[in-house]
Amino acid sequence: MKPTLTDLPSWSALEAHAKHIIPLHMRDMFANDPERFKRFFTEAAGIKLDYSKNRISAETKSLLVNLAREANLPEKIEAMFQGKAINTTEKRPALHIALRNLANDPIEVDGKDIMPDVRDALQQMDQFVWRIHSAQWRGFSNKPFTDIISIGIGGSFLGPKLVSASLKPYWNNTLNCHYVANIDGSHITEVLKHVNPETTLFIIQSKSFGTQETLENTKVARSWFLRNGGNLETIAKHFVAVTANTQSAIEFGIQEENIFPMWDWVGGRYSLWSAIGLPIALTIGMDGFKALLSGAHAMDNHFRTAPLEENLPVIQGLLGIWYGNFLGADSHAILPYDHYLRGLPAHIQQLDMESNGKSVDLDGDETDYTTGPIIWGGAGANGQHAYHQLLHQGTRLSPADFIIPLQSHNPVATHHAILFANCLSQTQALMQGKTEQEAKQELLDKGLSHEDANTLAPHKVIAGNKPSNTILFDKATPRTVGALIAMYEHKVYVQGAIWNINSFDQWGVELGKQLGNEILHKLLDEPSNKQLDASTEGLIDLYSTYGTS
Numbered sequence: 001m002k003p004t005l006t007d008l009p010s011w012s013a014l015e016a017h018a019k020h021i022i023p024l025h026m027r028d029m030f031a032n033d034p035e036r037f038k039r040f041f042t043e044a045a046g047i048k049l050d051y052s053k054n055r056i057s058a059e060t061k062s063l064l065v066n067l068a069r070e071a072n073l074p075e076k077i078e079a080m081f082q083g084k085a086i087n088t089t090e091k092r093p094a095l096h097i098a099l100r101n102l103a104n105d106p107i108e109v110d111g112k113d114i115m116p117d118v119r120d121a122l123q124q125m126d127q128f129v130w131r132i133h134s135a136q137w138r139g140f141s142n143k144p145f146t147d148i149i150s151i152g153i154g155g156s157f158l159g160p161k162l163v164s165a166s167l168k169p170y171w172n173n174t175l176n177c178h179y180v181a182n183i184d185g186s187h188i189t190e191v192l193k194h195v196n197p198e199t200t201l202f203i204i205q206s207k208s209f210g211t212q213e214t215l216e217n218t219k220v221a222r223s224w225f226l227r228n229g230g231n232l233e234t235i236a237k238h239f240v241a242v243t244a245n246t247q248s249a250i251e252f253g254i255q256e257e258n259i260f261p262m263w264d265w266v267g268g269r270y271s272l273w274s275a276i277g278l279p280i281a282l283t284i285g286m287d288g289f290k291a292l293l294s295g296a297h298a299m300d301n302h303f304r305t306a307p308l309e310e311n312l313p314v315i316q317g318l319l320g321i322w323y324g325n326f327l328g329a330d331s332h333a334i335l336p337y338d339h340y341l342r343g344l345p346a347h348i349q350q351l352d353m354e355s356n357g358k359s360v361d362l363d364g365d366e367t368d369y370t371t372g373p374i375i376w377g378g379a380g381a382n383g384q385h386a387y388h389q390l391l392h393q394g395t396r397l398s399p400a401d402f403i404i405p406l407q408s409h410n411p412v413a414t415h416h417a418i419l420f421a422n423c424l425s426q427t428q429a430l431m432q433g434k435t436e437q438e439a440k441q442e443l444l445d446k447g448l449s450h451e452d453a454n455t456l457a458p459h460k461v462i463a464g465n466k467p468s469n470t471i472l473f474d475k476a477t478p479r480t481v482g483a484l485i486a487m488y489e490h491k492v493y494v495q496g497a498i499w500n501i502n503s504f505d506q507w508g509v510e511l512g513k514q515l516g517n518e519i520l521h522k523l524l525d526e527p528s529n530k531q532l533d534a535s536t537e538g539l540i541d542l543y544s545t546y547g548t549s
């Protein structure tokens with residue numbers, strides 16, 4: 001048997017240490033250490049992280065850092081930055097950091113510096129954005145564009161959608177931005193209802209240019225365009241594509257000069273920094289897009305050079321490992337207390353779960369430890385009136401990130417102070433909880449009898465000791481949003497590197513696609529001899545009897 005992560009001395013040390021930490025309450029940890037906030041606070045690239053409300057001591061942190069070292073994390077971080085083929089199953093590097101490498105230091109893939117291609121693509125974006133904004137590039141009836149529709153799914157959708165929504169205060173207000181991802185025809189139908197074909201630009205976003213949902217939605221968009229005043233010649237004015245598969249895009253009918261590049265060394269879920277970010281650049285302008293890249297670049301520099309003990313993504317990755325592998329948590333909540341950032345949980349969900357939802361290590365051997373957590377979440381404050389109940393009193397442990405800007409883009413009345421108070425009070429309540437004694441006293445103070453107070457008190461007990469991080473920044477600007485997303489990308493890499501898994505492939509999603517094709521043949525009454533399982537055949541029969549295409 002080859003030695004695995006669980007054979008490392010630091011792993012056993014952490015297992016033993018967890019037994020000491022589990023009975024301790026964070027209330028007491030705070031009471032016993034007035035320096036705790038300062039001890040467990042760090043910042044970089046405009047992002048501040050308070051991780052003092054975690055079930056850790058200084059010893060926990062140092063044992064986790066030992067684990068990172070024994071698992072060769074520093075070498076693995078360097079391997080990513082140097083363009084080593086860390087995506088081992090696809091024999092490729094994962095070089096999203098090159099897309100925001102504003103220092104322009106050469107980065108080689110197969111002996112060739114890729115930075116000139118990255119710069120050319122940025123230049124191509126710059127030109128395009130300028131032509132659209134200055135109305136040099138117009139629609140078929142010579143009117144300037146009013147709407148862009150980005151058609152793509154997964155990484156070709158979630159990242160740009162999150163960032164363009166996060167940066168709404170920076171929109172230039174001449175263009176509306178819409179996204180179509182779902183193969184449910186209702187999505188594109190609803191979007192097309194509200195736009196004018198004369199002034200609508202479609203951006204087809206697909207690294208592979210082979211994704212069924214994207215291609216089918218593009219066909220619908222194209223026929224809608226042709227039915228509503230456009231023609232084969234004017235398609236070139238209204239359809240552009242971003243892809244690593246230029247040939248298929250051309251065969252599909254996109255003009256070569258309207259194709260923006262992608263490369264196989266960028267993973268889909270890490271691609272918002274490439275031309276996949278065109279909807280972002282069109283809505284906030286190229287300067288804003290470059291500021292986004294600069295925020296991510298600042299986080300990259302921090303990640304590459306800061307000591308592990310002060311390294312934001314490393315600390316966050318290690319905390320996740322602590323809870324997942326040693327304290328039994330199997331999920332992690334992302335709770336943005338910022339209306340504009342409400343799409344963050346969906347993006348991080350894909351980023352984390354598609355990257356680290358793996359159960360074999362780099363050698364293809366099944367791991368004897370758990371890997372990526374279930375990521376969930378939603379807009380802060382709203383969640384307090386919904387699922388936070390489970391965080392406070394449920395039986396499951398779900399560490400949570402509370403993400404909040406210090407300043408609001410919209411200082412309405414005292415809203416931001418109230419929002420801030422809500423955010424802090426949630427982390428405080430999760431940490432300290434309420435004892436039975438306190439619950440009973442509160443009830444007595446309200447005038448309840450001893451008997452009623454005794455009956456009710458157990459229901460009002462809140463165990464506390466529930467971990468959270470508080471992540472702050474001055475304001476959701478292009479730069480801070482860039483740094484924030486890059487921080488999560490690197491957190492995911494830290495965990496994948498320590499778990500010794502490949503965070504950059506996603507073979508698991510392929511089986512559903514293969515099976516979907518077989519089922520589609522049957523639904524469309526095309527010849528198929530394949531007998532499927534009874535449940536699937538039964539459901540196909542139901543569709544054949546009652547369904548519509």
Ligand code: F6P
Pocket residue numbers: 153154155156205206207208209210211214268269354506509
């Ligand atoms: O099916 C998953 C996936 O491959 C994601 O990883 C990717 O972001 C998405 O599909 C879309 O792929 P593409 O950009 O090639 O259309």
